[in-house]
Amino acid sequence: MNKHPITLTINNQEYSITVAGHHTLLQVMRDQLDLTEVKYGCGRGECGACTVLVDDDNEKSGRKAIDACLALAATMDGKKLTTARGLGENGDLNAVQQAFVDESGIQCGFCTPGMVVKSTDLLEKNPKATEEEIRFGLEGNICRCTGYVKIVDSVKKAQKVMTKNKKKK
Numbered sequence: 318m319n320k321h322p323i324t325l326t327i328n329n330q331e332y333s334i335t336v337a338g339h340h341t342l343l344q345v346m347r348d349q350l351d352l353t354e355v356k357y358g359c360g361r362g363e364c365g366a367c368t369v370l371v372d373d374d375n376e377k378s379g380r381k382a383i384d385a386c387l388a389l390a391a392t393m394d395g396k397k398l399t400t401a402r403g404l405g406e407n408g409d410l411n412a413v414q415q416a417f418v419d420e421s422g423i424q425c426g427f428c429t430p431g432m433v434v435k436s437t438d439l440l441e442k443n444p445k446a447t448e449e450e451i452r453f454g455l456e457g458n459i460c461r462c463t464g465y466v467k468i469v470d471s472v473k474k475a476q477k478v479m480t481k482n483k484k485k486k
């Protein structure tokens with residue numbers, strides 16, 4: 318079996334590990350690194366439960382959302398990644414996470430890590446997103462519980478908070 322030494326920086330922590338050539342980033346994060354907030358839903362890029370952010374200089378926001386189940390871990394050597402656990406700062410939730418709590422955007426919680434990561438990406442790229450753009454932006458993230466209304470309300474609430482905070486600066 319092919320083994321590859323790689324280094325990943327996840328939520329500002331560096332991991333130097335050896336991964337099997339056929340293992341996905343999702344498998345490595347969950348099974349080798351115990352980052353179980355990255356959820357295994359479909360395993361084939363259809364549900365968004367495994368969404369994480371990867372630093373990308375080509376993006377205006379400096380990072381982009383990807384499905385960890387679709388990336389081979391061996392190809393991620395040297396990358397900086399953020400999971401739902403690493404979104405906040407100094408132990409606080411970020412605006413999106415707090416809004417999901419405040420607006421009851423969470424029911425069973427299985428989709429939530431992927432939802433908050435994707436919503437953060439969406440608002441970083443398009444702070445003025447309309448409701449239609451929010452719904453379109455989240456269409457790759459499936460929720461079996463909420464009917465999406467509370468999720469969209471949560472993203473809109475986060476958007477207001479982020480806009481207010483920006484004005485204060």
Ligand code: FES
Pocket residue numbers: 356357358359360361362363364365366367368384385386387
């Ligand atoms: S587990 Fe990756 S998109 Fe469903």
Ligand code: FES
Pocket residue numbers: 422423424425426427428429459460461462463
């Ligand atoms: S809250 Fe249960 S799947 Fe979304």
